Amino acid sequence: MDTPWPAMEGAHSPFISFIGGRLEEARPGYARISLRGVPALADAWGRMHAGAITAIMDSAVGAALGHLKVQRGRGTAPQATIAMDVSFVAPAASDDELVAEGRVVELDRNVAHGEAELRRRDGSLIARGSFVFVVGEGGRWPRPT
Amino acid sequence: MSDDRPLYSPFVDMVGAELVEWEPGRVRWAITLGPQHSNPGGVMHGGVVATLLDEAVANAVTSLRGRDATSANPHLLVEMNVSFVAAARPGQRLEVEGRVLRLGRQVAFAEAEARRQSDGVLVAKGRFTFVIPDHRRD
Numbered sequence: 001m002d003t004p005w006p007a008m009e010g011a012h013s014p015f016i017s018f019i020g021g022r023l024e025e026a027r028p029g030y031a032r033i034s035l036r037g038v039p040a041l042a043d044a045w046g047r048m049h050a051g052a053i054t055a056i057m058d059s060a061v062g063a064a065l066g067h068l069k070v071q072r073g074r075g076t077a078p079q080a081t082i083a084m085d086v087s088f089v090a091p092a093a094s095d096d097e098l099v100a101e102g103r104v105v106e107l108d109r110n111v112a113h114g115e116a117e118l119r120r121r122d123g124s125l126i127a128r129g130s131f132v133f134v135v136g137e138g139g140r141w142p143r144p145t
Numbered sequence: 146m147s148d149d150r151p152l153y154s155p156f157v158d159m160v161g162a163e164l165v166e167w168e169p170g171r172v173r174w175a176i177t178l179g180p181q182h183s184n185p186g187g188v189m190h191g192g193v194v195a196t197l198l199d200e201a202v203a204n205a206v207t208s209l210r211g212r213d214a215t216s217a218n219p220h221l222l223v224e225m226n227v228s229f230v231a232a233a234r235p236g237q238r239l240e241v242e243g244r245v246l247r248l249g250r251q252v253a254f255a256e257a258e259a260r261r262q263s264d265g266v267l268v269a270k271g272r273f274t275f276v277i278p279d280h281r282r283d
Contacts, residue, residue: 015190018181019159040159043203045219049156050199054225055192062184081191085226094155 013059021056023063028071029104031063034097034121042094053098053118053127054086060102061114061131068104068112069135076139079112086129097121102131110135151204152212162197162241164204170245172204175262177238189233191269194241194259198227198271201243202255206275209248220253220275227271231261238262243273251277 016023016033019041025032033056035041043049058081069075092098098118105113112133118126134141151167162176174197176182184190199222207215233239243257253275259268 013185013190014181014183015192019192039155041156043154043156043200044152044207045216047219049154049196050222050225051160051192051196052156054195054199054227055190058191058195059184066185078186080186080188080229080232082229083227084191084195084229085224087224088222091221 028068037095048092056100057116060100078136083132197241198257224274
């Protein structure tokens with residue numbers, strides 16, 4: 001299960017591109033992804049689907065973590081989200097422009113904790129969440145024991 | 146048979162999932178993963194499975210509340226908690242099932258899980274909480 005993480009600068013996330021997300025900024029411990037709403041992103045009642053919301057929140061934390069690993073000389077260490085817990089504070093419309101900001105709270109040898117906030121471009125809060133990642137060592141996952 | 150399908154979301158059509166089975170309080174989706182569903186590491190993006198878990202439980206709540214009541218006053222997701230238990234890759238097929246745990250007057254609780262179809266391995270498990278706003282108070 002060796003899945004090397006690509007060089008982080010400009011790392012490409014196919015699913016985020018697929019839904020129209022755009023990485024606006026990424027540096028060690030922080031990243032921001034925007035998503036311009038379109039009708040195809042709607043849930044059954046025309047609101048932004050929670051899956052699209054959590055996808056860009058997850059990737060914002062993931063990109064923040066990727067850059068932090070590079071800064072710490074661990075750029076090839078793989079990472080994977082293992083848990084997310086998201087509170088939806090207010091619904092967004094499927095045509096809203098949304099911005100997800102992700103931050104790494106703590107990165108240790110095998111685990112990283114992060115948090116994300118998702119707001120409309122005008123600043124109103126839509127969702128906030130915590131994310132936990134497992135992080136490999138070197139270019140690989142730890143061997144199963 | 147199509148008219149008794151639960152209301153579902155344009156976004157799951159875009160993602161490419163298929164509605165497989167539905168009955169009151171329980172809805173199943175499936176998806177064959179493609180390269181567009183990947184993260185930078187080449188495995189399935191967590192947002193894909195989160196989308197389908199959420200969709201399955203939202204549909205399951207709709208199936209109990211009924212189309213008319215739901216359309217007049219849609220339930221609102223307020224909290225989701227997902228554990229990503231195993232990876233999945235392009236070419237693999239996932240089955241997702243959502244179930245309502247309790248439908249109250251103002252709150253609905255639900256859970257969902259996703260499994261790889263080939264070997265039944267659990268890929269993700271989620272718990273979801275919905276609020277049914279009391280629109281008469283607005």
